[in-house]
Amino acid sequence: MCRWLAYYGSPILLDELLYKPEHSLIDQSKHARMGVETLNGDGVGVGWYPDFATGSDGPVTPAQYRSTGPAWGDMNLRDLAGHVRSPLFFAHIRASTGTPVQQTNSHPFRRGRWLWMHNGAISRFHELKRDLLLSVDAALLPDIQGSTDSELMFYLALSFGLEEDPPAAVARMIRLVEETGAKHGIDNPLQMTVATSDGERVWVFRYSTERKSRSLFFSTAPETLHRLYPENAVFSGLSPETRIVVSEPLGDLPGAWNEVPESTCGIIQPGMDELIPLNPFA
Template identity: 65%
Template sequence: MCRWLAYSGTPILLEELLYKPAHSLIDQSRHSRMGVETTNGDGFGIGWYPDERRGPHGPGEPAVFRGVGPAWSDRNLHELAHCVRSPLFVAHIRASTGTAVQQTNCHPFRHGIRLWQHNGAVHGFSELKRDLMLAVDASLFPSIEGSTDSELMFHLALTFGLEDDVPGAVERMIGFIEATADRHGVPDVLQMTVAVSDGDQLWAFRYSTERHSRSLFFSSSVHALRALHPDNPVLQEVSEETRVIVSEPLGDLPGAWNPVPESSYGTVQDGQDSLRTLHPRRP
């Protein structure tokens, strides 16, 4: 499978999460503790919202950088992470589930101001692919560049209204895939943790048809962490709006990480964040 993280809060250099923590995302690319595979070396990607692109009507289109090699040995990624600062970014390291190792198959995927990244799989994808492809809105079809189930899931969610209602679109996407799998006799079709962003909000989903989903964690509030660890300098530098979502914890700081419940999704936004139950919607 894969590993990913998503950050929202005080603008920071990407290297603060990609490289510096004891169990950073780059460390996870070689030594994953909770993934299906220990090594995630089939490509990587980062997507971020530059402050200079933010205008009066929103955050502007995000920037994306992707590579097909292992993240741990990519010098360009290291240079970029050392220089780029952003208040909202996502990062992904890939372990292919069968599709080609190529740049168009690396996450995150972008459409307009939206970013999407996924850990998991559509089981029986080769059998279901035609029916799923034909359900994508004709106006979106030319935007599909790669061959992964992850990118197709993104375009199905866009078809089902992702630009207006992110949770509802993801629930309809799940329901459609499960209904299609039922018609083909494919059991336990979907395994997913997904991150979606529009530059202002960040959504994270944890779900599987078998109700035994891949790991996903969210960071505790900065206020609570400051009380637990008053001498930690990083916690003094970020705002109380800061939140990190990860496939597996970036370190062993007590009280820092909380598991996302099964079949649920969280929304990170200005003000109060939320955590809700996810309800797939069948067509």
């Protein structure tokens, strides 16, 4: 399927996470340890916000770079990552589940100030696509550019109120996919880890119908890591609120990574972060 990471915290260069760690996202594009596929070479993308704050002209709109080639050979991404510094960014490497390898199918997806990326799949998507499309707000339909289940999930969530209440909107999207899958006789229609952001907060979701979701981890607080590894200067330079969420850990430091619980929504925000249950049928 795919691998992704979301970063929130002190502004850093993108290559600090995309290239430099022992098991960086670019390394994972060739040597994934926890994914369905070892290779994730069907496209790469990054989306980043220049700042957390709302600008004088309104909410900050994220920048975006997406390509169709494998991440390990993308020289434009390598150059960009060494020059762009951001306090909040997404990065994604794609392994297609059947839809074409094209730029509009590379993650993250963007609409307005929102970013969205996904690892997983809607089972037998080609059978469910028409029914699901009918639930997208008619005003949003012209904005769908690609053909993936991931982008359709984004627009369903937008239709269900993502901009007002992300956990409720994603829960409603999940419920629709599960109910539609059941009508078509599909036992386990949904597998997902999702990240979305409005530039001020990040929401991450881990869920699957079969309750055996794809892997997802969040980083330990920097002050804890600094106590565990006082010789590592990287940890001393990060703000206390810095967090990284990844499909699989970027290294093997004991105590650095924590698994996101099954059927959970995580909220990364100023102040106290949250982990809340994700039960679409509650």
